[in-house]
Amino acid sequence: MFLASDNTGPVHPNIMQGLAEANDGFAMGYGADAIMDTVRAQVREVFEAPEAAVYLVATGTAANALALATLCAPWQTIFCTPVAHIHEDECNAPEFYTGGAKLTLVPGGDKMTPDALRRSISGEETRGVHGPQRGAVSITQVTERGGVHSLDELRGLTAVAEEFGLPVHLDGARFANALVALDCSPAEMTWKLGVDAVSFGGTKNGCMGVEAVVFFDPAKAWEFELRRKRGAHLFSKHRYLSAQMVAYLADGLWLETARQANASCARLAEGLKARGCNFLHPVEANMIFAAFPRRIHQKLHAAGAQYYVWDGSLEGDDPDEMLAARLVCDWSITPERIDAFLAHFE
Template sequence: MQFASDNGGPAPRAVLEALAEANTGYAPAYGTDPLSQEVEERLRALFEAPEAAVHLVATGTAANALALSTLCQPYQTVFCSPQAHIHMDECNAPEFYTGGAKLTLVPGDDRMTAEALRAVILGEEGRGVHGPKRGPVSITQVTEYGNVYTLEALRALADVARDHGLPVHLDGARFANACVALGCTPAEMTWKAGVNVAVFGGTKNGLLGVEAVIFFDPAQAEAFAHRRKRGGHLFSKHRYLAAQMAAYLRDDLWRDLAGRANARCAELAAGLDGIAEIRNEAQANMLFAALPRALHRRLMAEGAAYHIWEGTLEGDDPAEMLTARFVCDWALDAAELQRFVDLVRAGA
């Protein structure tokens, strides 16, 4: 009954086999090996962007922070949601890698609106050299609250950014889950919607650790390779990153894994419907739901693993509703999910 994080799940056999296959003989280092070159071409084909600059890194934090540092000067600011991953979960890495650029939060919930973004952009840069210059717009897709921006919403945000000459960064740690939820192509969710640089995440969707940073205008990526090396994120044995991504792309494994995770989340939402207080629509692979404190305690005593999001298990009122986050990954067993639902129903 593992719902703690899609970071905690296993890698599919195809990925491990690809690593074993790559682990033979010798290959050039630092991304100059044939497999790395092949993966770059395959990602360009997947995104329908033959001129795109493609770079692999091992973590989402590196992908986002290095991408933003390439788009943003130290005296600029990045516009994002208060619940954006770069604000909530990156330990100030974007500020560190950009050399001090700040984050300007766009008021609202986890999904920015074009109107709110425009208002915040217009309100910035009114102090000349005493304030930050406008910089990139960063969008988290899927959001930290499990919601998905529609293609229309993405285009509206990108239109606002373009009106002010600002680039758009898409944090796609759960990129595949969003694509499956929207039933769209990677191109439709990125450059066709106005995104300038996208992170095509793999770690949360079954890979051991690799993310692709894709600049649709290669001129904007000129500094990325140098920043990746300077920041300590250029792997010498780069073929092991490429091997994972190669397996991920083969036969649309990335889409299949995300589809499984999303389907499990929908099943969980259906199972808890009418019992838990559901906080978000199960669009991708994360569900937020409230249950009584006493029931949370019983579930965890039975081995369920997940995180309390609002409130604490400690407290005197057993009936107090505590909101928890449940994350479904590709490997979540259907029987274990049903066991969890049965325990909830039995204790409700």
């Protein structure tokens, strides 16, 4: 059973069908395909943003790095948390694509607080030409610890950014999981709160590999196009990105898969709680951080259920030592698989 990441799951059949249909005949390349026109209309409708500029790339790293490069000059700094994906897991791609903009880590956990953000922003632009200038604020939703910012929490952060005239980027690799957890609209979670650009994820939620970058101010559109091409992320056979996003958004599939993933995670969390596991972070979407004894980890590995992320060594003298694990549910995990995983805790 694979619980290491929602990247490990299969592509949803509807999206595979969309790819098969797009594979018929010929289509213009580089985003000029007719399917992309449908994508733009869909995304604008979903976000209630008729003027939004909408672009597709194949990876979340490209979406984040190119969006931030469009929002941030090389001599500026991007404000994010110490565990943000752009800091921990993107091999300095934001610094590379921005041409040298640094990251300023706002003290705290997986969520910034307005006070901490204000202090961090105030701490920059204090050395004139010698120091970094203030740049974009990047917020992760769902966070890397499985947390979901409430609308009030997001509003507090965007208000601080507005005080300093800074743009706001939302890393939404798990955007749909956060949205269904909050039971709000995409507009309420983004531009209505002051978000300027969003990386709208699809790959972790049933797609083969596609992310949308949405700018609510179309003034940034041409620059992003140039950066995407220059950065080698403009697909020639772009229709295969477009086809995924069309199928993903059609008839609310993206919300259905997110609800399935979140519901599976809730079932798993309830089972772990009943078995006395210690939770390291609240379970709010489709990610669990919990600790359970080494002997359980060993039992899971012996049974072939080892495909998850854990801390510490499986070899040790104390079978009851608690080792932390990260468990992530994707849209395809069934109740039977969850129950089979939990059975190893008996």
